[in-house]
Amino acid sequence: MNLTYSGTETIPAPKQTVWTFITDPAKIAACMPDLISSKIIDVRRFDAVVGVAVGLVRGKFTFHVTLDPKPASDHLDMKITGGGFGSVVDLIASADVAEADGGTTLAWTGSATMRGPVATVGGRVIDAQAKRVIETTFANVKSRVTSATV
């Protein structure tokens, strides 16, 4: 099944600060909700283990994340592959940063493709969780950049 999500955060910080933050694997990893562990592989890649607890579904998802920044267009692509529960989740997220009144807007979209039993049996559960992972990650970006800036 395929799911898409999107949102916009307005961050009271200069565009460059936001850009630097979101292209740093260590910083992005730290923004993932319920992060159990992470391993930075290089400047573009990291692995993360995220706890999943939605209703009766509880377990771990392991993600391999690759960042692909396109500074010329202030655009970041993120490819996230991984899974858990004998299933595979592929997430493709992208973010555009732009200057705005008093700060920077971070417009993001994400789409998740799930494969395996989870997709059909736990679809409604995992949908909610994937959405939460993406939303919370970008919300955390906002709060951390903001608190670092203020």
Add this chain to the structure above:
Amino acid sequence: MKITVTVNGTRYERETEPRTLLAYFLREALGLTGTHVGCDSSSCGCCVVVLDGSRAVKSCTMFAVQADGHAITTVEGLAQGATLHPLQQGFWDAHGLQCGYCTPGMLMTAYALLQRDPDPSEHAIREALSGNLCRCTGYQNIVKAVRQAAAMMRTAASHAPASEAPASAPASAPEPVAP
């Protein structure tokens, strides 16, 4: 864990892992293979057994440990010796089965239905059996079979002396402990 269950009137004490589903416990620990498993999602009803004499439950969606201290009736417990239960007779007479795989679950669900409704309408039967799938019969002869059984049981009940157990009662009295 050690559990004690009374199945078709016989008490059994067995060790079981908590994760063992009741259907597999009946089939593998007790050798009562009349209870079948046809899915993993509690959809098909091949595994229906009767809990404590009156409730039809899906034994693949219940752990054996939950049955500790309870009584279970399976398809093997329907006939009284050589005498078929009216439902079994009805299914045979009305061609209420083909491959036979769903049949035990159908029988047990119908058994519970007739306990609470001795004269169910066609719709009531279809409603009550809607948690049991059949791929062969198209249900029509199953409905017919249940109606025949209901009629037989009503007749038997109206003729039976008050002291006699109704035809639907599971074998109960002596509870020999199985080895």
Add this chain to the structure above:
Amino acid sequence: MSTTTEQPAFDRRALGVAMKRKEDPRFIQGRGRYLDDIVLPRMLHLAIVHSPYPHAKIVRIDKSAALALDGVVAVLTGEDLAAHGLAWIPTFHGYDKQMVLAVGKVLYQYQEVAGVIATSREIAHDAAELVEVEYEPLEPVVDPFEARTDRVVLRDDREHKTNHIYHWEVGQREATDAALASSDVRIKEKLYFQRCHPAPLEPCGAIADMNAATGRLTLYLTSQAPHAHRTVVSLVTGIPEDKIHVVSPDIGGGFGNKVPVYAGYVVSAAASVVLGVPVKWVETRTENLTTTGFARDYHMEVEIGARSDGTVNALKVTTVADHGAFDAAADPTKYPAGLFGIVTGAYDFPVAFTELDAYFTNKAPGGIAYRCSFRVTEASYAIERGIDLLARKLHMDPAKLRCKNFVRKEQFPYPSPLGFIYDSGDYHTTLNKALETIGYEDLRREQAEKRARGELMGIGISTFTEVVGAGPSKHFDIMGIKMFDSAEIRVHPTGSAILRAGTKSQGQGHETTWAQIAASELGLDPQNIIVEEGDTDTAPYGLGTYASRSTPVAGAAIAMAARRVREKARGIAAHLLEVSEADVEWKDYTFRVRGIPDRSVTMQEVAFAAYTNPAPGGEPGLEATYYYDPPNLTFPYGAYVAVVDVDRETGFVKVRRFLAVDDCGTVINPMIVEGQIHGGLTEGFAIAFMQEIRYDASGNHLNPNFTEYLVPTSLETPRWETGSTCTPSPHHPIGAKGVGESPNVGSPAAFVNAVMDALAPLGITHIDMPLTREKVWQAIRGAGG
């Protein structure tokens, strides 16, 4: 009619009697013996690891964590099987092969990648989760029209680097095109017959038991074709066929799903050979729905040309078939698209042409005959929808249009433009009976009133003909084995008998109907004829039960074997009656002296004599075997009428009435025939309204369990009305034609025709099955309804 012999204790007119089923006592008492009921000493359990990807390279498989788990005995991969030459096996089609466990890459989601053997099922499943497989995803090809471009070629193991599997055609292309071009009226419509799955309630399974001491491999299989499976196993493994014993126990429904050979069978066999102990594999519902034989998945385009008075001129059907990752369609060798040539149906087309191209995609393999005689369902749907579309275009009543174009009774045997010789039929009588029974004229009047009020009521007709009973050895084989079938009858001294056949009942009631055929030929009590099938050590060789072939082929073999027994018995009777054989006639189920009917002996008396008092110089005993090679196929047919009401607001279709009038020739047991029709109609209903295997654009299987693969319950299922006419097959020994599949073949078009009839006032002409609420609602909305 008076007779001086004593009345027997049973009704000798065994044929045509609604005899209660002999197999039922064990099933209603929970004493059936299905595969998973069998437990052998020291038995281990197999669980299979499946790919989450529809198309990916296998980079690495790490068994170590699984092997480290307590209770795990072995983990097998495709590489391990390759060492035994078992990584690939031929499909039933012969010209393709399929992976048992993936080697190098996976080609569909849920494909089998590894097998874990452990001391319990639970541990096997625990360990299956621990097998680490690293994949490198490849682009999946889900759509056969995309596959056709060969932009991504899926099968790198094949010599020809293309997704195209084969092209097949039959009929006259140019003449058909010309006739279409010169027709007054033409219709052309794309019809997709969706991918479905038979989903018998008992999943597939195997127990392999290699006895190292005897060198014999016993395979308990959920097999509709145990002899064919024995031969395949022998060919694949090199184990001599005498060292393989296939036992097909009670089967909890097959519907074509239990014809192919599956990975679990091969892996459990390989594991038992390697480990020397029995290994059981019972698939989960998810495995059943995602990896075992699917059916249909035909993208058809139907064209019909007709004169303005409705007389049909020509038919053309062009099909793109989606076969999934391997060509595992279980069709006879010379018929890659099965018997799709029946697509001219019950109508007298002067000329016709059909062609089909099959493609590989990243989906599960299959293409099995799901309650269907090799693609007859797809063909019947195409023609019956096509005729309705033509009626709509001509503003003609669909019943009248059908009557106008039916092959007439006097035209039989009728050579169809696509190469079949229809053996018999009387289509007008059967349709007229259906129309009268259901009150067609009244229904049309009611519909007119309802339409005036804006209500959506529809009446749909389907007058299909089947072609079943594969088949004559001249044309029909599977992997070279001719499609005959066989029977062996042994009459015991006391007049009871054992009958063995090469078929395998999965609910059809062979233990009863086979006994009835033999009893009616032998004058014995059918209650005392035990029927045994499914054990390759004891039953004569046969191709099994599918494609409605059991009664046309094995049923004939039984009648012929019984007649052989009777011929032998005649000699013994002559000896007992002290007359010459020529003076003995078989009349009223008894041997009688011609002209002196009082002098007679029963078959029981003859049987006793066969063992106690054989004719001098004659052979003792009373048994016979017959291998029946049918001279032609049989052509059961029917006229079905569906009445529906459509809820404009929600798109819900209520099937208010459904009448099936079937003609399957001679009826062996009317109760069983009716049961088969109820069941087939229910599956046809399911296909028309809810059953579908879908894959999303990424190749994810969307229906891997019964919460998503929708099987109708007693509440959704309509109440069926049935009727019959009888046009016996002229070439079958008892005139029977086969019936199990007719209702599933004929009904989908009746349902869809009824819904399209209901929606006709809105200008809606076609919606592809399944006709879900949403699709109907969308169509109504799109039409401004």
Add this chain to the structure above:
Amino acid sequence: MFPAAFDYHRVGSIDEALSLLREHGGDARVLAGGQSLIPAMRYRLARPAVLVDINGLDDLAYVREDEDALAVGALARDATLEMHPLIHSKYPLLADTSAVVADPVVRQMGTVVGSLCHNDPAGDWAVAALAAHACVVVRGSDGARVVPIDEFLVDSFSTAVGESELALEVRFPTPPLRTAGAYQKIERKVGDFATASAAVRVTLNDDGTIGRAGVALGAAGPKATRVRAAEELLYDARPSRELVRAAADAARSAADPAADTRGSVAFKKEMAGVLVGRALVTAFARLGVEGLR
């Protein structure tokens, strides 16, 4: 499929259950009817280390009216309501709902409170509970609290019940005189989750105007959705076709469903409206107000 291994405790008291939940936190799950939990465990989507089986607490199997509500205990099965004469005579919304949850065999085990705690966005009981303005009694180590249903349903599969708490009872307020409700559900077949569902409850005042109204949707958002706009339209108005249509329109607008195998967003939104309309027509008809269809 076979569940992963776990430890099993069958508790003899609520306190024992609470103490186990406290001890094991998120690793433990409460086993009541088990009709969602056990299939999830078979698919290994759920793999709790500990199961706390409350099925021995027979005291919680009640369905009874007290001073101001119908109280349904944590072990009251769906079938108990389905077959309860009181429910049929006085709580038509609950009677309707109880007859369409899952399938009749599953309903023999499944519980009302368990369904609320599972909070599947396509579940049935949460929708009925919203329309009926129910509340849930939640017990922790510090005692019990009563949580209004709107607060109880937090998000998809998530409720106000803490890890070491137990939902003990759902309370459906005693309906005032001249109150009726209805539940409408579209499912692809028996046993399916809702493609769309709607629950309504209305009270008629003596003057024929509508008093309190409850309107809620299932499968129309991340959790069961109260349609406030429809409730406000109904309040103080008189039943009419126009009113029903307006309430249905409000439901259609309020619905925010996700597309899935059960249907597209457009179809589910439309069905939300159709079902609210039909549920209102049924509920009013139960109050003797006909001719609204």
